[in-house]
Ligand SMILES: O=C(O)C1=C[C@@H](OP(=O)(O)O)[C@@H](O)[C@H](O)C1
């Protein structure tokens with residue numbers, strides 16, 4: 524793990540990357556499972572889990588609300604709960620974990636008392652108003668005056684049943700949040716999408732699958748409506764698959780260096796949306812001219828850096844909500860790619876265009892990559908460092924959000940990483 528270091532310079536390996544690296548557990552599934560286990564009476568054992576900033580924030584928030592979360596080893600959580608979250612003594616601080624923040628905003632409606640859901644300065648810029656509006660329509664007394672966290676929720680012990688409409692164009696997490704909270708209501712809840720379609724519907728599928736594993740009854744009524752029955756949750760033992768977004772860096776490192784990295788799990792075994800990126804990565808250096816990133820948003824940074832070495836330019840479409848992730852990722856990608864070589868990428872509306880330049884490989888282009896406290900910007904630009912001499916990643920410790928072992932994984936494949944300035 525890298526802590527307290529200002530920068531890491533990636534030395535391009537002279538060999539193809541070969542070896543075995545298992546990505547950590549899925550962030551998305553771990554944070555769903557932690558919450559659902561906390562809403563179930565009894566003891567649940569979550570194995571293959573991710574231990575990182577995002578899951579630590581979720582686990583600590585649940586502890587603040589009376590749930591026992593034990594960690595017998597590096598990949599297991601044992602969650603013991605009476606099924607009812609208690610009012611915490613102070614605000615819940617969730618860092619920049621979108622999943623924890625959105626999921627808990629809805630879940631704490633079943634607390635008897637007031638809960639403040641808050642995050643760091645980045646989270647305080649990430650919109651939550653559509654979720655707040657939808658919960659208010661279900662009768663929850665809550666407020667987020669800036670449209671972003673902090674959110675103050677005055678829980679009344681349970682959500683009431685009913686029908687709610689939600690615009691999830693900015694984040695599918697709003698829908699997942701209400702779906703999971705809905706099983707702890709006093710009556711059935713219908714959740715209907717309005718407005719723009721959601722990106723990455725696969726995340727809703729992950730939510731429904733996790734809910735069912737913990738005993739909930741969820742029915743998809745049509746393409747835009749789900750019904751959740753008020754069953755509550757049942758404690759369960761739950762095995763979590765590796766993180767598909769983390770896998771994208773390894774798949775990309777493999778094709779960039781002509782290597783062979785065994786992830787211990789085939790690409791088609793993942794149930795997470797970002798696993799779709801593998802098929803695109805496999806086409807390198809002839810990736811398509813247009814890539815619709817809407818169903819694999821967290822993989823777009825990986826694909827964008829890979830595109831810099833493609834044989835032909837790539838336009839990324841369907842990525843408007845990349846602007847409200849940990850940072851404005853479209854801006855970060857265009858700025859930092861162009862810092863490597865002027866004009867390497869630019870924005871057209873919300874699209875990102877990467878002007879491919881295979882001749883970049885082998886060049887020396889000393890560049891300090893600004894990472895905007897965004898784990899994915901740090902991880903994807905390390906890939907550029909596998910091909911270009913002089914790539915230095917600032918604030919490399921930010922990978923701890925979802926992949927604390929990332930730098931060690933690269934080192935285990937023989938990549939030389941040197942402490943930078
Ligand atoms: O539900 C989830 O686990 C996630 C949904 C996606 O976010 P949005 O729905 O905000 O696009 C994704 O970017 C995030 O990393 C995880």
Ligand SMILES: C=C(OP(=O)(O)O)C(=O)O
Pocket residue numbers: 619620621622623821848849899925
């Ligand atoms: C967008 C991300 O995270 P979250 O929304 O869960 O903070 C991510 O991990 O890329």
